[in-house]
Amino acid sequence: MDDTIDIQILDIPLDLQTNYDFVVTEACGGINAFVGTVRRWNKNEEVTHLEFECYMPMAIKELQKIAIEAKEQFKAHKISIHHRVGRVGLTEIAVIITVACKHRAASFRACEYIIDQLKKDVPIWKKEFLVDGSYWVNARP
Amino acid sequence: MKILCFGIAREIIGSASLELDADGVTSVASLKAHLEAEYPRFKTLSAYRIAVNQTFAESSEGISEADEIAIIPPVSGG
Numbered sequence: 001m002d003d004t005i006d007i008q009i010l011d012i013p014l015d016l017q018t019n020y021d022f023v024v025t026e027a028c029g030g031i032n033a034f035v036g037t038v039r040r041w042n043k044n045e046e047v048t049h050l051e052f053e054c055y056m057p058m059a060i061k062e063l064q065k066i067a068i069e070a071k072e073q074f075k076a077h078k079i080s081i082h083h084r085v086g087r088v089g090l091t092e093i094a095v096i097i098t099v100a101c102k103h104r105a106a107s108f109r110a111c112e113y114i115i116d117q118l119k120k121d122v123p124i125w126k127k128e129f130l131v132d133g134s135y136w137v138n139a140r141p
Numbered sequence: 142m143k144i145l146c147f148g149i150a151r152e153i154i155g156s157a158s159l160e161l162d163a164d165g166v167t168s169v170a171s172l173k174a175h176l177e178a179e180y181p182r183f184k185t186l187s188a189y190r191i192a193v194n195q196t197f198a199e200s201s202e203g204i205s206e207a208d209e210i211a212i213i214p215p216v217s218g219g
Binding site: 055094138140 | 145147148149151152185186187192195196197211213214215216217218219
């Protein structure tokens with residue numbers, strides 16, 4: 001992996017400063033960050049926590065692919081993507097994406113592209129635990 | 142052949158991996174047919190994909206003992 005892309009899947013709390021520091025560079029004037037957190041209410045049901053599991057080697061590969069595509073499409077200079085696995089509580093961070101581009105417009109678009117692709121193709125699964133039960137998100141029609 | 146199982150697929154099969162000795166399973170399509178016959182709950186999923194050697198595979202793709210094969214139920218990262 002080159003030093004412009006930082007991909008990590010971690011079972012400890014994520015830290016925005018780490019992702020931010022990775023992408024800071026003299027070449028760029030626009031840094032965009034997306035932070036996905038665990039919310040309490042989903043479709044009128046009360047959530048207690050989430051559990052994430054992943055197919056580690058493939059998830060890393062897919063995230064690398066997405067980062068390389070984002071670099072090409074949006075001329076992003078540096079990209080950092082961290083995803084949490086294991087049990088994640090309310091308000092805790094599930095995912096952080098930071099992107100540095102020369103100008104702001106491209107960094108907004110690149111950041112959105114990365115989270116959209118992540119949700120489509122990266123083998124990570126979320127189980128939502130409710131006050132009265134649990135289920136795998138997206139598994140059933 | 143060994144099949145890795147994640148998320149709801151792990152729960153349907155009851156294990157993180159499945160040892161398969163089905164002779165007729167030589168492609169992604171035949172693997173899916175076999176899984177759905179043995180574990181009908183796969184038919185209730187909104188979709189699921191098969192990864193061969195950590196890459197999403199087409200249904201026509203051939204598979205063998207040497208491949209790393211995984212069942213990929215609908216993903217939900219982020």
